[in-house]
Amino acid sequence: MKGLDVKEKDGLVVVEGVRDFNLKHTFECGQCFRWSKEEDGSYTGVVRGKILNIKQEREQLIFRNSTREDFYEVWYDYLDLERNYDQIKTILAEKDPIMKRAIMFGEGIRLLNQEEWETLVSFIISQNRSISTIRKNVESLCERYGKYIGKYEGKDYYEFPLPEVLAEKCSDDIAECKVGYRAQYIARAACSIRDSKELYALEKSSTADAQGFLLNLFGVGPKVANCVMLFSMKKHESFPVDVWVMRVMKELYGLNNIKEIQEFAEKSFKQYGGFAQQYLFYYARENGIGKSNG
DNA sequence: TACCAGGAAATCG
């Protein structure tokens, strides 16, 4: 992002000049499951083995438990700070008044650049589950099988368990995290990813190749594949269709089936489909669009 | 109690 001013002082990293960014929108729009809100309005989470506490005050981001080096090596990309969202939002808002309203509601959403394996497992878990339950299942996996990192503000933190670790567990072990029938999906995916590192090369592959690889995993269908591609591989044309997107597309656009919706998204939103989808998803879920009466 | 949850596999006709 142009005009970012990054300073390190008193063990804090302070970044000023942050625009088109809202922590609440970004962490609570349903794309991630391991950031938790603290009493002071900040959020604490774990990425790549690092515990971060982050707080926003207007155009300022305050990073605790971090360094200037970590900001540039991890958080700048993770938070997608380089991208010009003003341009994306302007282009999408011109499409139609519905999109414009959704963008105004979630104006500070950034698509996080998350880790592939964690995103894959998280969205395997996500099928037919509520977001609050997904968060609990993911945390349970981390506490049982993830590497212990350390304490922050009196609380223990763990890495997301590596595929090599989960591959050595049987699905009954994984099922102790209350993931139900998805345990076997996770166990088989862990073996597959342990034996081939192709997952980590998919960001540089074509969208079609990435989708092909993901769909070959047992328990991964079109929706989960799209989420993994969008949230961890920068495949920004991906347009995941879940129950909420189905509702909002039916209620506000009059589209009735997945095929119609996918074709509309490709034609209308093109390479920005993923951003459009996330604005619509957040808008629909936070406002209960389509649940009863709109 | 019945129904829903950021769906996908198994089964049916």
Next chain:
DNA sequence: CGATTTCATGGT
């Protein structure tokens, strides 16, 4: 083939 049913579990 497309359409319907089943699948674990927690929340309401």
